[in-house]
Amino acid sequence: MSENESSVPQSRGPAEHSVREQIVEAAEAHFSHYGYEKTTVSDLAKAIGFSKAYIYKFFDSKQAIGEAICAKTLSTMIAAVERAVADATTPSEKFRRMFKTLVETGAGLFFNERKLYDIAAYSAGEGWPSARSYCERIREILTEVVREGRESGEFERKTPLDETVHAVDLVMQPYVNPLQLQYNLDLVEEAPVQLSNLVLRSLAP
Structure with a gap:
């Protein structure tokens, strides 16, 4: 085998x-x-x-063992995002905290548990189920935030919801996808702030 x-x-x-x-x-x-x-x-x-x-x-297989570890690691990152979003009071603040937490947890894993980070990056490159589930959950949380912002009048409603979520997800990918984040570590301090500002301006009604 x-x-x-x-x-x-x-x-x-x-x-x-x-x-x-x-x-x-x-x-x-x-x-x-x-x-x-x-x-x-x-x-x-x-x-x-x-x-x-x-x-x-x-x-x-060895990959199945790697999957178990990767799923555990990525679940920890998602849990941190869910806590950060739950503590925010407005959709804009939820998005800022979501983006910031994803970058911080990813960078923290890279610097403190590099070998485990490498598994997460490898899983993203190979399209493992754990990596796909991680990306899907991020999009689900993002969709919830954007929908809430539209319902409250904080975000514009003209653009189709799925198109908006996809575009915002593309902006975030270089800093939240483990495979890509490793090449953008020199920007982890400023990117979440500047890109969050850009995204939120684009979402304004």
């Missing part, structure tokens, strides 16, 4: 959930130290004391 075979992470039995978690924890430690691409399932098996075949009882 190929270690790079595409697969959604899945458990092979609720009763063995703790073993699955043990594999994920060992993989996260190895990926953090050696990187995703340099770590093999054989390396993980040796670290845990399991056979390679036993690990395959829980995960179909």
Whole structure:
């Protein structure tokens, strides 16, 4: 079985959930130290004391293990955005906080957990389900903010909602997509502020 075979992470039995978690924890430690691409399932098996075949009882491939870790990492970033948006009182402030938090959490991961950031960037480049879900959730939150702004009269209503959300998402991508953010780190302080101002001016009625 190929270690790079595409697969959604899945458990092979609720009763063995703790073993699955043990594999994920060992993989996260190895990926953090050696990187995703340099770590093999054989390396993980040796670290845990399991056979390679036993690990395959829980995960179909190395990518499935990477998916579990990536999903956990990206979910943490999304949770931070949801908290930031929930604390804001206006749609404009919600958008500012959303953009700022996405950039801050992404940059923080890059500088503090570079190997895990690399997994997130790799997943974005390869179109893993975890990366697609992350992007979809960002668009959902953005859509909610824009819709609320329109309903309150804070944002214009002439442009179709899906067109507006898509355009704003394109503006944000270089700073919120892990694959692209790594090339724009020198702008993480000013970009969220300046681009938020630009977007909000364009959304004004």
